[in-house]
Amino acid sequence: MLNNIPILEFSFSEDEPIKKVRINDHKIKYFGSGNYQLTKKDISYIVYGACFLGSGGGGPIGLALLFMDKMINDADVMYYVNPDNLEVDKNIAFVAGLGSPDKIFEGFGQTVSLNAFLEMDNYLAQSGQEPLGYLIPVEIGAMNTLIPFIISARKGIAVINGDPCGRAAPEMSMNLFNINKLPLNPVILTSDTDESGHYEKIIVYVEDADDAENQARQFARAHNSTAGMACYPMQGFDLNCSNLSNKNGDKFIQWTVGLAWNLGRNIVESENYNKFLAFLNGFPLTSYTLFEGIITDKEERKISGFDAGKVTVSNEDETLFIYYKNESLLAWNATRKCYVAMGPDSINFLTQKDAQPFSNADINSNPEKNPKHIPLGTEVGVIGLGAYEKLQNAVLVNLFLSNIQETLAAFPEDHVPFPDSYIPLPDLMSHYLKNKKYFAKNKSA
Incomplete structure (x- = not known):
């Protein structure tokens, strides 16, 4: 169960010098030992750190900060969960947004990802399954690491401290979910909500990640060059990285959101x-x-x-x-x-x-x-x-x-x-x- 312990209580001490740590020692990268709450300030740290880690991609940081200010209120609470604390029977998906930065700067695309999340929940309900319990960022970058936290602010869902890319990548096929052949389907694509409260959606069953990306780009072209995407439905059992589930470690990069938070805090505070x-x-x-x-x-x-x-x-x-x-x-x-x-x-x-x-x-x-x-x-x-x-x-x-x-x-x-x-x-x-x-x-x- 999510608790009220703030992230700062379990982060590194600002008064102690940073020491080199082993690759498997998460004392620094790791920003908590359970499922905790985040504030808007924490999300800004994640955005800055994820932008640095994104290898020049992952969306403009200027756009991500505008998005964050518009979509997350100062009083909002977001949640994260560490990869060794995933409940095995909870459903997971990744939800992302794609499209033209120019169009998004104009105000399009603000609801596409939330709509994709809602439609994946609907799909699970119609299949007799429980709703989504966790989201995972599609990659590390200013925009696509932010998007799950925007949904967390609206719906209270926890975001996994990890991602399948470890950076931002040009193509959807370039992620560890794809390399490890995790089930991709269904792929749900959604448009923005219009003034009457409606949005367009399609559910497609694709051959592979390249097909999914092509379908998403085609859908986006018909909807103001923006689209929301939800796919890779799975369960906590598939990604849990406790000592009993080390076999899942190769499926994604653990602790990357915490790494982004730590780097982003230094960037924001020290400049x-x-x-x-x-x-x-x-x-x-x-x-x-x-x-x-x-x-x-x-x-x-x-x-x-x-x-x-x-x-x-x-x-x-x-x-x-x-x-x-x-x-x-x-x-x-x-x-x-x-x-x-x-x-x-x-x-x-x-x-x-x-x-x-x-x-x-x-x-x-x-x-x-x-x-x-x-x-x-x-x-x-x-x-x-x-x-x-x-x-x-x-x-x-x-x-x-x-x-x-x-x-x-x-x-x-x-x-x-x-x-x-x-x-x-x-x-x-x-x-x-x-x-x-x-x-x-x-x-x-």
């Missing part, structure tokens, strides 16, 4: 770039500062319905290209002609002035619509995070490589070679740092 990097170093994550400089350009080209883009960051000596397909997938040092990072490792942005995270969609956006607009000329740090071991699965790696190839093909004039295989971030950085010393030595000669 200090160097302090945040020191704080980040206290977590059992593989992290590197890949590059520091000024955003000098952003260019986008449409490929297969996605925004394929390139962000250029430069300093006095070098230039870095960051290629993305909604989410950042590859960092390429254009001066030294070498890879710096590639998916499934994540490539994340922070402003150097005040340690604010942002997405690719926030860069050079409309400042009249986006309160977190990041103009060209902003000084930033590009931070690499090594992928969780579960995400280095051969099937997932091949999906990332395919997306990288598709994105690079949109920029043939750059002559960036397609990577033949995934090179993990620590290996790339070892080569990169040696290359940097060699490059500097020859430049000064």
Whole structure:
């Protein structure tokens, strides 16, 4: 049963220095030992932290903060549950929103996800089952990590401290539920509620995750470029990660919402770039500062319905290209002609002035619509995070490589070679740092 113990009572002490912890020690990542309540302030921490962890994707943080302010009241209470406390007979689904950020900035899409949740509940009731007991974020990113908590504020349902991606990903197939062949159907798609209180819905039975995404995009195109989606109905038994259920550990990434909360709190409270990097170093994550400089350009080209883009960051000596397909997938040092990072490792942005995270969609956006607009000329740090071991699965790696190839093909004039295989971030950085010393030595000669 949910109780009233606030998250802060079970979080790390602000008065104690952060220490390096083992990968299986959740003293820091883990933000509670049961099911607890969250306030709107806590949700803002999660949004900031999830934006940082989203590898440039997961939706604009400016949009997520506007959504949060409109959909969550100061007095609202949200709930979360840790993966080792899931009640085995409670029903679970993931609920997400998708669509055009421009349309959502205009006010569309505010009710699509809640409607998808309601329709999944209706489906379960008509099937003689209990209503949903838990929601799980579809990924870690500002918008799609926020959405389950908006539903929690309205309906009191608990959100699982974890997700199946560990970051934001360009395609629905690039998640551990899909890799582990968890049942996807039915897929429920919903529109916004209109002025008369009605909304459109369809229930589809799809062949696979790619089919589900195609159906969702087709539905969205007919409904103001937005849609709500509910799918992957399962039970707590399928995801419970207590000592008796370790077999479920490979199905998703545990504790990621708590990680986002901890990182986001530091971002919001300190607003200090160097302090945040020191704080980040206290977590059992593989992290590197890949590059520091000024955003000098952003260019986008449409490929297969996605925004394929390139962000250029430069300093006095070098230039870095960051290629993305909604989410950042590859960092390429254009001066030294070498890879710096590639998916499934994540490539994340922070402003150097005040340690604010942002997405690719926030860069050079409309400042009249986006309160977190990041103009060209902003000084930033590009931070690499090594992928969780579960995400280095051969099937997932091949999906990332395919997306990288598709994105690079949109920029043939750059002559960036397609990577033949995934090179993990620590290996790339070892080569990169040696290359940097060699490059500097020859430049000064």
